[in-house]
Amino acid sequence: MMKEIHEQPKAIEDTIAKYISGDKINLSEVGITEEDAKNISQVYIIACGSAWHVGMEIQYVLEELAQVPVRVELASEFRYRTMSLDPNALAVVISQSGETADSLAALRMTNEKGLKTLAIVNVVGSSIAREADHVMYTIAGPEISVATTKAYSAQLICGYLLTLKLAEARGKLTDQKQMTYYINEIKSIPAKIKKILDEKERLQWFASKLSNAHDIFFIGRGIDYAVSLEGSLKMKEISYIYSEAYAAGELKHGTISLIENGTLVIGSLTQSNLYEKTVSNMVECKSRGAFLVGLTTYGRYNVEDQCDFTIYVPKVDEHFVGSLAIIPLQLLGYYTSVAKGLDVDKPRNLAKSVTVE
Template identity: 40%
Template sequence: MCGIVGAVANRNVVSTLIEGLSRLEYRGYDSAGVAVLNDTGIARVRAVGRVSAMTEKANELQLSGLVGIGHTRWATHGGVTESNAHPHMSPSQLNGEVAVVHNGIIENHDEQRARLKSLGYVFESQTDTEVIAHLIHHYHQSLPLLAATQKAVAELTGAFAISVISKKEPEHMVTARLGCPLLIGLGEGENFIASDVSAVLSVTRKVIYLEDGDVADIRREGVTILGRDGAEVTRKIHMSDVSLASLELGPYSHFMQKEIHEQPRALTDTIEALIDDNHFSPALFGKNAAAVFAQVDSILILAAGTSYYAALTAKYWLESIAKLPTNVEIASEYRYRESVPNPRQLIVTISQSGETLDTMEALKHAKALGQHLTLAICNVQESAIPRASELVFYTRAGAEIGVASTKAFTTQLVALFTLAATLAKQRGLLDAEAEQAHLGALRQLAGSVQHALNLEPQIREWANSFANKQHALFLGRGIHYPIALEGALKLKEISYIHAEAYPAGELKHGPLALVDSAMPVVVIAPNDALLEKVKSNMQEVKARGGELFVFADADSHFTESEGVHVIRTPRHVGVLSPILHTIPVQMLAYHAALLKGTDVDKPRNLAKSVTVE
């Protein structure tokens, strides 16, 4: 969601701040701003819209400074206005004494706002962030900035990543985190902070990931980190392996298009260690995985959004291959109900970013209930959810910039299939012949996905039938029903066409009432045991005048007719078929959005990394 970048240097940091914010645009935002310290105090520029609009203002003012902070805002408290954009200052006027940027949500902001008003502070925004600025300023009148920030954040309830600069102490910045990602980038005679490593890659690859409760003092000559108890701590330095090339479009029109076409490589990279070892080993999930898996009698998967649909797919694999009872819950719902904890249940969390707040909080809740057998499936090294989990499987999708997840989803599916096969083997349910068959299917997967990508010209033609529609229906059965859900999500996310997905057998229980010639119906129809059932469901649609768009395997023996359009994916690939059938629905959504002229990579109202509830 919102993005943070900051810099302390012996040179003008404005261009560094702006480049960093540009790298964070993919996270989703509606306004941007920067504030820098210079000879006159704090200079600030904010603008509604893209970073480019704010950049124009900064250039007109010839903004400069050696210490600065920047922010891209995704609106939560208050509308999309310049007065609500970050950075916020205190006192609330152009020449304030402190400036703050903030990701997250302060839950006790109303209480703090009333208190601060009673102290004489005037608010110019509707945001919870302005409360932080005034609270720090209040304590900073008698305390150094570091101590003032420590005292202020101790009184905040909720989740936050913040950075603050002060007119009285122009040589440094102070930053703090609780529940929202924040890192320090280490340079030579200069240092940086950011909410995402992509924002600092142009200036450094050496990063420190702050932990919950950390408060850090960032200076040119070095950084000091204080832990939750206020004592100085040392955090591990990491060398980021994210490449700048992965953050560039190259020959593609959009990052979503690029990332759809990167899937053969992403899948290959994700299974590389597995293929090299030529067997399913618990060691793929961590040193202690064999001992953890030996205790498991059931599985609970916690996830949100696209990752939730990956989890629904995995339920079929885990129950059919590993014979383990598996439940799947939306992370944001799980921790707000009374559940029956089982200390032998494996808690699996799935998150592309590893920072999804709903999923992180659900994991904390499960552990508080005494469920300590935990596994994270994540695409970002050293992010919060893997650090909080006993075991971890990192997908190797590479940087995913488009808000609508593509390669992260399919690599999650590979990871979950690997988990199912590994558990089955450890439980004595996967013999050598079956193991090699599954490994062979994984080896061939990238090639099959490439064949599916070659269907793009046909899918582009289909998109013409969707671009002028208001609604669409997606149908699937069995393990392909979650892929129908994913297809509907992709279409609504980026084209803004209302789309729903149902198990095809549920048509006659309600959704069939919506079917007419104005609602295209997409059918996932692989050549599996449910194919004949799916064909019967298609007849129900056809009889009501509905127009069918069928993704069928090459060996499914479908024929086109009036109102029935068929695209044949490669031959049925067995147990991995859901991964293959994901590719066409991604491309359908992409090309429908192109025709509608929407902002494909940054759809309205959405964000890449959801770090608020």
Template identity: 40%
Template sequence: MCGIVGAVSNRNIVPILVQGLQRLEYRGYDSCGVAVYDHGLKRARSTSRVAELLEQVGAGHLQGTTGIAHTRWATHGAPVVHNAHPHFSHGPGTDATAKPGRIALVHNGIIENHDELRAMLQARGYGFASQTDTEVIAHLIDSLYDGDLFDAVKLALPQLHGAYAIAVFCKDEPHRVIGARAGSPLILGVGKEGGENFLASDAMALAGVTDQIVYLEEGDVVDVQLGKYWIVDKSHKPIQREVKTVHAHSGAAELGPYRHYMQKEIFEQPRAIADTLEGVEGIVPELFEAMGNHRAGEGAYRTFKDIDSVLILACGTSYYSGCVAKYWLESIARVPTQVEVASEYRYRDSVPNPKTLVVTITQSGETADTLAALRHAQSLGMAHTLTICNVSTSAMVRECKLAYITRAGVEIGVASTKAFTTQLAGLFLLTLALAQAKGRLSDEQEAAHLKAMRHLPAALAAVLALEPQVISWAEDFARMENALFLGRGLHYPIALEGALKLKEISYIHAEAYPAGELKHGPLALVTSAMPVVTVAPNDALLEKLKSNMQEVRARGGVLYVLADADTRIESAEGIHVIRMPENYGALSPLLHVVPLQLLAYHTACARGTDVDKPRNLAKSVTVE
């Protein structure tokens, strides 16, 4: 969500800025823009794609050696050009639509006290050209500017309440860009030639430009100039941050033979699971010390021995992976587990337990609600923290003591697929590690589980071969406006995930229920125009599930069933069955979710929606 790129160089940096925005398009946005210094402030903005912005830049011959660029996901103000970033300041008493003032700024996050700041600045004579909270920051810095932009930014930041990552430059000080972060990610890229330096919200934006990255910490302010930079911490004391070599390959974003990134990522799941499990020879707690985050005396083994419960914090698809993990953790490891929606947890009164293992799940490691929930749990005295995350350099990994890094690779499609299944793989390993630490996993059980996990890539490949059958279902679903998804036990969260995928990218209203709840309300919605997708593994609840299916058929509903081969559920009038290749026991959710991903994808294709960039959604949700 929202991308920032900034640069100071001796060469024209507009191509670098725009290319950086293109590499961040996958995060989701509804407007974009670029501003440079060229004998004053100049910019181009668009509510279309970055490709259209590039055409504007070329037509206007926009160029400069200092500049900033942005992709915006609208929060304050509609996605129209005058709300697009970058924003310019306008001096007191000047017309906000007149020529720009001296400050240019881009911003990720939300400024919660923007109304009060706007009123204060209007009283000082500042005019506003947008409805955004961002323009307030530009005017505030302008009002504090006295010849040194770094000082003006430092004075402005304590007045901002909320989350932000900003990049700002001033026409009176060419070759200088100031960055700051609090609650939203920002990195510094150290250039390799000509003394140039960069800012970005994601290292991928700088792929091919530099691999020398400094991850700014919470509260940092950075002064970026030609051939030099310096950083101060939240107390405004000078500090050194480690320069890391980060290989953010842009090649990961190539579509290859696929029609959309989502389709590519669905078919990458066998490889992603294999990569995530690479090097796992046995179940040991040390698997969760891979990042070296643990402190002396606080390694995974001691933590796993000491804790008596698990609290999982996550949002969206990651939350559903946590719901699956609850079944595993309680049935295999015998550890009481609670799963909380991160955005709700931090705002309710809860009963903290210092012996709880707090587990966060996030693809990006920058999800604002999940980071805030983690910090809230820590503030309550729950110090045992672990994350399942796809980005080893993210804020979440840095803030948790233990981590398991999934290896899904870059996920471009907004609707998560391979990130979800690799999260499940990491969570199953966590379940086994906790079970072992507590003496609840025999050698025979460990061997059987490891064998099943190693077979997952082949099993997933067999499920992907069902795509032609799923396409025939999608042709039916494309004509519908509503759908129900049913599951029982650890497949209920898979039904939830299937419904989420369908609504995200096809815009069909979809809901999921535990199948036993059907008769307690949702059955009233069932008609021939309401397809009912049923996840039907051959487990202890199969016969109960069959009874729920009969309730649907008795009301004229049409069933679409994902059935294990030995369930004895056959296709008939009003019942469409896709037979799964094999029963996979505890790991069955990883297989059953794949046809649901394909169903959503092919239904969206049939309806002609923007599969990879669904309306109103963003990939990395870095605002509350």
């Protein structure tokens, strides 16, 4: 897993190189025309596990930049629902292996109902890639560890590029300078991930303190909530520590009753417009005895006034900061598992590709 964490900058660089030429996004290989993009009235993102978390994050970016309604669906639930689907919608199915049973079944259902379908997959020639109308490949290379890292990061990049292309085709992003800015920000992500990895020893030290934790709560709002979902999954699946992710504003609706002295609460704080709100929610947890960890970008040093431990990531456009914020959480999960003497690459009861229900 650590090897694959360190391979993320290259996986992102290779995926960017496939779809960006100079300062232009080229999705001709994917096959969605400008006319197709203009006619899309809704997007359904369908996935399982970490791929669903990618969808949750892309939802916020897609709705804001392309101004198209988005629904993110768990494939295992979506395939059994009886509901009307927008005939002009685009169904985006995300899967690392391209063989995930529920995602494949959901793809077949949307195909039968006549929706345009797009697969974001890592394995060339996989079932989902073959059966979708359009395919956007992540160039992550083989991923062996059960807990996904580099495939997740490459899927995010595909989601960003698809968003920008749809926004451009739909007339929502017409300023070429703005488009160039977004592309350059995405291109800067690999180098910024390398910077985070260069400073991982501090996270290793902190993770050694987590090995006796009984439960951990990850909280955030907007994109930070999506980051929290993935961070929580990484922690629980390889360290076996019970962890949950919550939209920070939902704490008062029951969850805060679980906070007691010493409970670890990790707050993701990368979104400027939601920063103060989430800090306020974290302070409420602290007043009930929680140990607070803040994850934010360099420059927001006032977070140290409230948090017991702070993790910083480099600045990037806030639409794309999830690609950076997830890296420390991957490392925390990894180092906590190692501190407990567990098999990081093959956690109990889990398979790399879920090909049965």
